[in-house]
Ligand SMILES: NC(=O)c1ccc[n+]([C@@H]2O[C@H](COP(=O)([O-])OP(=O)(O)OC[C@H]3O[C@@H](n4cnc5c(N)ncnc54)[C@H](O)[C@@H]3O)[C@@H](O)[C@H]2O)c1
C-alpha cells in the first residue's frame with residue numbers, strides 16, 4: 001500500500017449520490033463493512049480471469065477473510081462478457097449458498113457481477129430484461145441480491161449504473177440489461193486499485209469516461225443536471241488522463257479519473273449516441289476493447305453531429321479553456337488520442353475484414369442509436385463506419 005504524502009493528499013469522502021460511495025485511498029480495507037452495510041453475509045466475489053490472480057484481488061479477499069466473512073470466488077469473467085459467463089456465475093452463486101455479490105474489476109466484471117445478482121433467483125431468461133420500455137418490470141424485484149461494487153478501472157462507471165452490458169454470443173449483439181435495483185448498494189472507489197492498470201487500459205477506459213460525458217452532454221434530451229456533471233467530467237479527463245497514463249502511480253490523477261468515470265455514468269442516464277451505437281457491434285464482433293473503440297469513433301461522430309451540437313460544444317470548449325470553439329474541441333480529442341497512443345483507425349485496433357453491411361444494421365438497432373442528436377440513417381452510419389475503418 002502507498003502511504004506517502006501523495007496518498008494523504010487525495011481527498012477522502014463519503015457520498016450518497018447516486019448511491020453510497022466510500023471514496024479514498026486504501027478504502028478497500030472497508031470491504032467487509034461495506035458488505036455488512038449492504039446486508040451481505042456470504043458474498044461471491046466476481047472478477048475477471050486477469051484480475052483473479054493479481055495482488056489487489058488477493059488483498060480484497062484477505063479483507064473479507066480477516067473479518068471472518070465466508071466468501072467464494074468466481075474469477076472467470078471474459079472481456080465483453082456473454083450469457084455463458086453469466087450462467088457459470090449464477091451456478092457458482094447458487095452452489096456456494098451466497099446472499100450477495102462483490103463485483104470487483106473493470107466494466108466487464110462489474111457488469112457480470114451485477115447481472116449475477118439480478119438473475120440468480122429469476123425465472124425468466126435474462127434477454128427478457130433488456131432495456132426496452134418497461135421490460136424491467138418483468139423481473140421479480142424482491143429476488144434481486146445486493147451488490148457491493150469495487151471498480152479497478154476508471155472508465156465505464158458501471159459501479160454507479162443501473163444496467164449491465166451482456167453480449168449475446170449467438171447473435172454477437174451487445175444487449176443492455178436494465179433494472180433500477182441493479183444499482184450497487186455500496187461502492188468502494190479506491191484509486192489505489194487502479195494504479196496497476198497497464199497504460200493501454202488506462203487510456204481506453206479513460207476515453208470511455210470522456211465519451212460518456214461528451215455523448216451525454218450532446219444528447220438532445222432535457223436533463224440540465226446531467227449537463228453540469230458531464231461538463232466537469234470532461235474537465236477532469238482533460239486534466240488528469242494524460243497524467244494517469246504517463247505516471248501510473250500518480251494517485252491524484254488516478255483519483256480524479258475515478259471520479260470522472262462515475263460522473264460519466266451518472267451523466268449518461270440522459271442518453272448516449274452514435275459513438276456507443278457504432279462501438280458496441282465492433283467490440284462484440286471483433287473483440288476490441290470498448291473504450292478504445294469509442295476513442296477511435298469519437299472524433300468522427302463529433303464532426304457528423306456538428307450541425308446539432310456546435311453551440312453547446314463551443315460552451316464546453318470555453319469551459320475547458322480550449323481555443324478555437326468547435327474545431328478546437330475536435331482537435332483536443334484527436335490530440336488526446338495521439339498522446340495516449342490510441343490508433344487513428346479501427347483497422348489499427350485489429351478490425352480485419354469487417355462485414356460493413358452487418359455492422360451498419362447492428363449499429364442502427366443498438367439502443368444507444370436513438371440518443372444521437374442527429375438521427376442515424378443507414379447511409380450516414382455506413383459513411384461513419386467507413387471513415388472510422
Ligand atoms: N454498465 C455500463 O454502464 C457500461 C458502460 C460502458 C461500458 N460497459 C462495458 O464494460 C466493459 C469494459 O470494461 P472496462 O473498459 O473497464 O474493461 P474490462 O473490464 O474488460 O477490463 C479490461 C482489462 O483490464 C484488466 N484490468 C482491470 N483492472 C485492472 C487493474 N487494476 N490492474 C491491471 N489490470 C486490470 C482486466 O483484467 C482486463 O483484462 C465492456 O463490456 C463494456 O460494454 C458497461
Ligand SMILES: [Fe+2]
Nearest residue numbers: 156208212290
Ligand atoms: Fe461506454
